Amino acid sequence: MDQVKAMRVFTRVIDEGSLAGAARAMDLAPAVVTRLVADLEEHLGARLLNRTTRRLSLTDVGEGYLERCRRILSDIEEAEALASAATNEPRGSLRVLMPPAIAIHQLARHMARFHAMYPLVSVELVAPGPVDTLDESFDITVISTRSPLQGDFIARKLARTEVIMCASPEYLARRGRPQHPSELKQHDIMLPPIHELSRGVTFERCGADGLTAESFFAIPSRPVMTTSSVDTKYACALHGLGIAGLPSFVVGDALMEGALERVLSQWRIYSYQLWAAMPTRKFVPARTRAFMDFLVEIFGGRDEDPWLAAAGCPSYLAAQELLALQAAREARAAKTSASAPADGD
Secondary structure, three states, rough: OOOHHHHHHHHEEEEEEEEHHHHHHHOOOOHHHHHHHHHHHHHOOOOEEEEOOOOOOOHHHHHHHHHHHHHHHHEEEEEEEHHHHHHHOOOOOEEEEHHHHHHHHHHHHHHHHHHHHHHOOOEEEEEOOOOOOOOOOOOOOEEEEOOOOOOOOEEEEEEEEEEEEEEEEHHHHOOOOOOOHHHHHHHEEEEEEOHHHHHEEEEEEOOOOOEEEEEEEEEOOOOEEEEEEEEEEEEHHHHOOEEEEEEEEHHHHHHHOOOOOEOOOOOOOOEEEEEEEEEEEOOOOOHHHHHHHHHHHHOOOOOOOHHHHHHHHHHHHHHHHHHHHHHHHHHHHHHHHHHHHOOOO
């Protein structure tokens, strides 16, 4: 028995949730996967998995063994990467976890360029749903969160994305363009099924000085649709179902093309920070560093919203003008302070 291979198969069975899923992911026959797991259990003299017709679950022994397996396999990968680092050429398989909307609307358009740059790197992209913390079973996790990051891991900022209200021109021509959040009660609204939003949303409008000039707490009327799928909500907005709150990285192209219009463009709701994170390791393979650098490049790596900037949204342009004005004021104040005579002169 190839014990290292059996350990890899065992961890992949857990990651995929089934023997068949592991077989597909590793391009092995299902019978091979079943035999390797059985051989590993026989070698250890302990059952690692509880098997039923519907699901697999870890035994107590299996949970402890899985944790050690991950550490051992990680050390093996680091040793292999260290040995091949002299060539300075990224190669091998890279596991990446990210929210599906980011994968579809942002990463997909750039993957051909990454492959051209690093043809020996194979990317296994997993995008099951929202991701708000690191998953150590992946080399890189792209996190979308409103809260500060917490945990013992390495993270690099990618960008900030603002959630904005938007609708198709056809819908707005038919139902009117709201000028104040209070008018949203007269419209068909699409929301994610988040209890926090069902209780109400605070809209803020900033004045010329950058301070909040007006705040309005809106309690949504019964939504025309709720869905956890960002892309379903996006597609319904494109086809005129109603007004949707969507992240700027999803709607940026549609705003520029005129397929969607921003509603209440002077008002803000909230924004998310986008991060690329990886487990803390003694040695980071070249392929991981290459993909991390690539993500920072395509997203910008700054605490700003590049998609609203590209779409020329008024609130973003006003915010940038305000930042430039504040920077000019600070520069003038510093210059005045530097040129002022010292006491006793």
